[in-house]
Amino acid sequence: MxxxxxxxxxxxxxxxxxxxxxxxxxxxxxxxxxxxxxxxxxxxxxxxxxxxxxxxxxxxxGILEKKPRYASADAKKIKQLEKDLKKAEKQIKEEREKVEILKKCLQIFM
The missing domain is CATH 1.10.10 (Arc Repressor Mutant, subunit A)
Known part of the structure; x- marks a missing residue:
C-alpha cells in the first residue's frame, strides 16, 4: 500500500x-x-x-498452481462436519437399539 x-x-x-x-x-x-x-x-x-x-x-x-483462498478453512469445516455426522449416526444407532428393546418389551406385556 x-x-x-x-x-x-x-x-x-x-x-x-x-x-x-x-x-x-x-x-x-x-x-x-x-x-x-x-x-x-x-x-x-x-x-x-x-x-x-x-x-x-x-x-x-505455470510454476505454481493457484490454491483456493479458503481451502484450509473449508477443510477444517469439512472435518468438523464429518465428526458431527459420525456422532449423529452413533446416536441414531443407539436410539434404534432402544426402540427394538421397547418393541420386545411391548410384545412380552401384550
Missing amino acids: ASNNSKYSQEVREETAKFIIESGKSATSVGAEMGIDKNTVCRWVRDYRRKYNLPSYAEEK
Whole structure:
C-alpha cells in the first residue's frame, strides 16, 4: 500500500505495473530503465495483480498452481462436519437399539 510520503503517485505505480504485465517485460529491466529499485517495481506489480485479482507471476507461468483462498478453512469445516455426522449416526444407532428393546418389551406385556 502506498504511504502518504511516497515518491511516486498511485497512477505511476499502476501504469508501470500494467505496462510490465501487458508487455511481458521484466520488472527488473523496467525498474532499471526508470531508475527505480527492482524490489519496489516488483511490489507494485504484485499489488496491482492482487488489486485486480490477476494470477501471480508464478501462476501465470505455470510454476505454481493457484490454491483456493479458503481451502484450509473449508477443510477444517469439512472435518468438523464429518465428526458431527459420525456422532449423529452413533446416536441414531443407539436410539434404534432402544426402540427394538421397547418393541420386545411391548410384545412380552401384550
